[in-house]
Amino acid sequence: MIKIIFSDMDGTLLDGQGQLPPDFDEVMGELKRRGVIFAPTSGRQYFALIEQMAQYKDEFMFLAENGSFSVYKDEEICSSPMPMGHIRKVLAAADATPGIYPILCGKKNAYVRDEWRPYIGEARRFFTHSIIVDEFETVNDDFIKIAICDCQRGDAEHNILPVMEKFSPDLQVCLSGNYWVDILNPGTNKGWAIKEVQKRFGFKPEECAAFGDYMNDFEMMQAVYYSYAMGNAYPEIKAAARFVTKTNAEYGVMYQIKEFMRQGLI
Numbered sequence: 001m002i003k004i005i006f007s008d009m010d011g012t013l014l015d016g017q018g019q020l021p022p023d024f025d026e027v028m029g030e031l032k033r034r035g036v037i038f039a040p041t042s043g044r045q046y047f048a049l050i051e052q053m054a055q056y057k058d059e060f061m062f063l064a065e066n067g068s069f070s071v072y073k074d075e076e077i078c079s080s081p082m083p084m085g086h087i088r089k090v091l092a093a094a095d096a097t098p099g100i101y102p103i104l105c106g107k108k109n110a111y112v113r114d115e116w117r118p119y120i121g122e123a124r125r126f127f128t129h130s131i132i133v134d135e136f137e138t139v140n141d142d143f144i145k146i147a148i149c150d151c152q153r154g155d156a157e158h159n160i161l162p163v164m165e166k167f168s169p170d171l172q173v174c175l176s177g178n179y180w181v182d183i184l185n186p187g188t189n190k191g192w193a194i195k196e197v198q199k200r201f202g203f204k205p206e207e208c209a210a211f212g213d214y215m216n217d218f219e220m221m222q223a224v225y226y227s228y229a230m231g232n233a234y235p236e237i238k239a240a241a242r243f244v245t246k247t248n249a250e251y252g253v254m255y256q257i258k259e260f261m262r263q264g265l266i
Contacts, residue, residue, distance in 0.1 A: 001207065001265060001266060002036060002207060002208065002209050002226060002260055002265050002266045003035075003036060003037065003203055003207040003208070004036065004037040004038075004039055004061070004197070004201075004203055004207065004208050004209075005031070005036060005037070005038050005039065005208075005209045005210070005211075005257065006039045006041040006063065006190070006194055006208065006209070006210040006211070006220060006224065007038070007039070007040060007041060007210070007211045007212075007253050008041055008042055008190075008211060008212040008213060008214070008216075008217050008220075009040055009042040009044055009049070010042070010043075010044075010177065011177075011213040011214060011230065011232060011233075011248050012211050012212055012213045012217075012230050012248055012252075012253060013040070013211070013248070013253050014248065015248055015249055015251070016248070016249055018125075020052075021251040021253070021254045022251075023251075023254055024254065027254050027257055027258065028056065028059075030261065031257070031266070032059060034261075034266055036266050037059075037060070037061055038056075038059075038060050038061075039060060039061040039062070039063055039197070040053065040060060040062055040063070040064075041063040041067070041190050041193070041194070041210070041212075041220060042063070042064060042066075043065065043066045043126070043147070043176045043177070043180070043182055043216055044064060044065075044126045044127075045064055045065060045105065045110055045126060045127045045128065045129060045130075046062055046064035046065070046069055046071055047127075047128050047129040048064075048125075048126055048127060048128040048129075049062050049064055050062065051128050057074075058073055058074075061077070061197065063190060063193045063194070063197070065105055065144050065145045065182075065184075066145060066174065066176065066182050066184060066188075066189060066190055066216050067080075067184075067188060067189050067190040067191070067192055067193030067194070068080045068105075068144040068145050068184050068185070068188050068193075069107055069144050069145075070193050070196070070197065077193075077196060077197060077200060078193060078196040078197075078200075079107065079142070079144055080144055080184065080185045080188040080192075081142040081143060081144055081185075082143050082144065082145070082146070082171075082184065082185055084143075086167070086170060086171055087104070087136075087143055087146065089167065090102070090146050090148075090164065090167060090171065090183055091104075091136060091146070093163055093164065093166075093167075094146075094148055094163075094164075097159075097160075097163050099150065099151075099152055099153065099159065100148055100149065100150055100151075100159060100160050100163070101115060101116055101119065101148065101149050101151055102146055102147070102148045102149075103116075103123060103127060103130070103146070103147040103148070103149070104136050104139065104143055104146060105127070105143065105144055105145040105146065105147055106139065106141030106142055106143050106144065107141060107142045107144060108129075108141045108142075109129050109130065109131055109141065110123070110127035110129060110130040110131075110147075111130070111131060111132075111133050111136060111139050111141075112130055112131075112132055112133070113132065113133060113134070113135075113136070114132060114134070116132065117132070118151075119149070119151040120132075122149065122151055122179070123149070126147075127147075144184070145182055145183065145184050146182070146183040146184075147176075147180055147181075147182050147183075148160050148164065148180070148181045148182075148183065149179050149180055150179050150180075151179065154178045154179050155178065156175060156177065156178060156179055156180055156181050157175055157178075160181040161173065161175055161181055164181055164183060167183065168186075169186055170186065171183050171184065171185065171186060172184045172185065172186045172187065172188060172189065174189070174215060174216045175214070175215045175216070176214060176215065176216040177214060182216060189216070189218075189219040189220075190212075190216065190217060190219055190220035190223075191218075191219025191220050191221075191222055191223040192219065194208065194210070194220060194223040194224065195223055198223075205223065205224050205225045206225040206226075207225075208223070208224035208225065208226065209224060209225075209226035209227075209228065209256075209260070210223070210224045210226070210227050210228065211228045211229075211230065211245070211252070211253045211256070212228075212229065212230070212233065212237055212241075213229065213230040213232060213233040213234065213237060213248065214233070214234050214237065215234055215236060215237065217233075217237055218236065218237060218240050221237065221240040221241045221242075222240065225242065226242070226243070226260075226265075227240070227241040227242045227243065228241055228242075228243045228244065228245045228252075228253075228256055229241035229243070229244050229245075230244075230245060230246070230247055230248055230252050230253075231244060231245065231246050231247035231250065231252060232247040232248055232249070
């Protein structure tokens with residue numbers, strides 16, 4: 001029986017307009033009645049997730065920042081702060097590359113510098129708690145991720161990834177969308193966070209389901225038995241997943257959860 005469901009947000013749970021499925025509340029109510037935990041598992045900031053799902057703040061498990069900061073009922077489950085020496089090197093490389101913009105992601109907030117002002121709306125789509133600072137060095141926080149955006153061109157695979165891949169294996173460099181590359185501690189990813197949850201709560205992989213669409217979901221597919229790539233997923237994610245469901249535009253996550261219920265898996 002499935003006891004917990006991990007779901008990516010953008011391109012997976014949310015439709016093309018960034019909206020939750022129309023039957024989301026109904027399905028979540030049924031999951032709660034059956035004792036199944038729902039866990040948004042996203043590159044988004046924790047505060048951004050609970051803002052969008054405020055009514056579920058005390059019910060859902062939130063695996064945020066690509067697994068580097070996870071919270072359940074206001075209690076931290078796991079996190080992975082990055083060394084400042086590595087952070088400084090990544091920021092220097094970003095500053096030396098025209099047209100790409102870093103966000104320094106902490107547990108308390110996300111931090112951007114003044115050059116983000118023209119694109120602050122894009123930043124606050126994913127990092128609702130974000131502030132502009134003069135210098136990153138002045139910030140007092142535990143930094144868990146660096147998110148780098150190709151705001152103008154939307155081609156992170158070619159404009160950011162080649163610049164940042166030189167930091168592997170000291171850091172994990174992950175393409176997380178057309179606009180975004182995420183940089184975290186090595187071994188820190190959604191799959192790592194899921195395994196921490198499994199250890200903490202005693203869940204077996206065969207009691208877990210997961211849904212994803214992009215390369216930052218790769219390790220998540222390997223951490224559970226019921227791994228589902230969306231119909232619109234990146235080809236490598238379809239290859240990594242055990243199953244494929246409908247697209248996000250067809251609300252494939254809700255469709256598959258209802259199938260689990262029909263099949264008696266939850």
